[in-house]
Amino acid sequence: MGHASSDSGWEGHVPQTGGKCPTSLKRVLSETWEAWRAWIVDQERLLREDGFPDARRLAARLRRTLGLRASAPPGDVVTAVCEAFHFNRSVDHNEAPGAGAVSVRVDSGLYDKQASLRVAIGAGPMVRRHSVWAHELGHVFLAVLLESALEIGVLTRDQVDALEEERFSWDFSLGLCCPDKVVASWNRGYVQALLSADERRLVDVIESPALRAFTYYHLRALACAHRISMRATLVALDRHPLLAQVACGIGVFRVARNRHTGLDRGLRMWQSARPPWGYVVTNRRVRRQGFRAAHEVYAKAEPGGIAVYRERLSVRRRTMGGPTKWTDYELTVDCAYTAVDVRDESRFLLAIWHWPNPEA
Numbered sequence: 001m002g003h004a005s006s007d008s009g010w011e012g013h014v015p016q017t018g019g020k021c022p023t024s025l026k027r028v029l030s031e032t033w034e035a036w037r038a039w040i041v042d043q044e045r046l047l048r049e050d051g052f053p054d055a056r057r058l059a060a061r062l063r064r065t066l067g068l069r070a071s072a073p074p075g076d077v078v079t080a081v082c083e084a085f086h087f088n089r090s091v092d093h094n095e096a097p098g099a100g101a102v103s104v105r106v107d108s109g110l111y112d113k114q115a116s117l118r119v120a121i122g123a124g125p126m127v128r129r130h131s132v133w134a135h136e137l138g139h140v141f142l143a144v145l146l147e148s149a150l151e152i153g154v155l156t157r158d159q160v161d162a163l164e165e166e167r168f169s170w171d172f173s174l175g176l177c178c179p180d181k182v183v184a185s186w187n188r189g190y191v192q193a194l195l196s197a198d199e200r201r202l203v204d205v206i207e208s209p210a211l212r213a214f215t216y217y218h219l220r221a222l223a224c225a226h227r228i229s230m231r232a233t234l235v236a237l238d239r240h241p242l243l244a245q246v247a248c249g250i251g252v253f254r255v256a257r258n259r260h261t262g263l264d265r266g267l268r269m270w271q272s273a274r275p276p277w278g279y280v281v282t283n284r285r286v287r288r289q290g291f292r293a294a295h296e297v298y299a300k301a302e303p304g305g306i307a308v309y310r311e312r313l314s315v316r317r318r319t320m321g322g323p324t325k326w327t328d329y330e331l332t333v334d335c336a337y338t339a340v341d342v343r344d345e346s347r348f349l350l351a352i353w354h355w356p357n358p359e360a
């Protein structure tokens with residue numbers, strides 16, 4: 001174990017977009033660690049039909065390989081994966097909360113080589129740290145899987161984009177911290193039962209009866225019950241049968257630039273959970289989407305409160321029968337806004353709107 005970096009070694013952050021690193025990350029890992037060598041065999045089974053890796057399948061396989069039960073708390077799962085695959089974890093106070101980075105360093109000595117993987121994330125509550133750590137682990141596994149997919153030619157570089165990688169890593173984080181089997185059991189009666197007596201009283205006074213079936217309090221209770229972050233909970237709810245049962249759509253807004261141009265800062269939809277029958281076109285300013293009260297609530301609301309407005313949203317819906325097509329329509333519905341201030345981070349605005357099945 002010398003200290004000089006080897007010429008053939010590799011040092012730096014795990015790259016996004018198709019594993020463009022000077023030396024193969026896969027090779028470095030499998031040369032230096034038995035656990036990676038064993039895992040890298042036969043990973044082609046983790047690719048989807050379109051060639052892109054399947055995050056939930058990967059997470060399920062890791063849980064199985066490590067003998068983790070469905071009820072294992074996320075902290076234990078993340079620790080088990082870090083130990084098995086030699087990830088060092090640290091909290092870096094220069095990183096923003098909710099952000100993280102993975103670096104790989106290879107030292108080579110006279111007789112052997114040693115690599116180290118470090119996952120550094122920003123400070124934040126423990127539950128959130130586990131989600132972010134799991135997310136960063138996702139980036140490493142993804143980089144290795146993408147190398148394989150590119151090597152065997154089921155995927156080309158132009159099919160891999162940074163947004164898809166982010167989606168993968170959040171999906172992986174969720175799959176690791178809360179298995180599919182558990183997520184699938186969420187339904188209307190179950191989430192009602194999660195509320196405390198105080199929360200139930202707050203829900204009962206919401207002016208719009210349609211909005212009482214699923215609120216900010218339900219979302220928070222779900223996250224707490226499964227010890228996952230609110231963000232991971234929203235990932236799980238996307239197209240979840242629960243959203244069909246409670247007939248609602250969910251959006252989270254924050255001040256951001258246009259994702260494609262990097263310009264035009266404004267309040268934008270940053271994450272959403274959609275019922276099976278429709279969606280709001282993202283990456284637009286909220287006003288264009290029809291969330292007219294959003295700016296005012298964002299600027300003035302007390303965090304945690306619920307303010308209901310009637311909105312006319314511009315959405316797309318799925319046409320039933322025949323091949324899936326999406327058509328534009330206007331949805332006039334009640335929408336509940338809640339401002340959420342995340343410690344050391346910016347304010348978010350959660351919107352939950354009634355969204356009945358247009359075909360029902």
Ligand SMILES: [Zn+2]
Pocket residue numbers: 135139166169
């Ligand atoms: Zn990421």
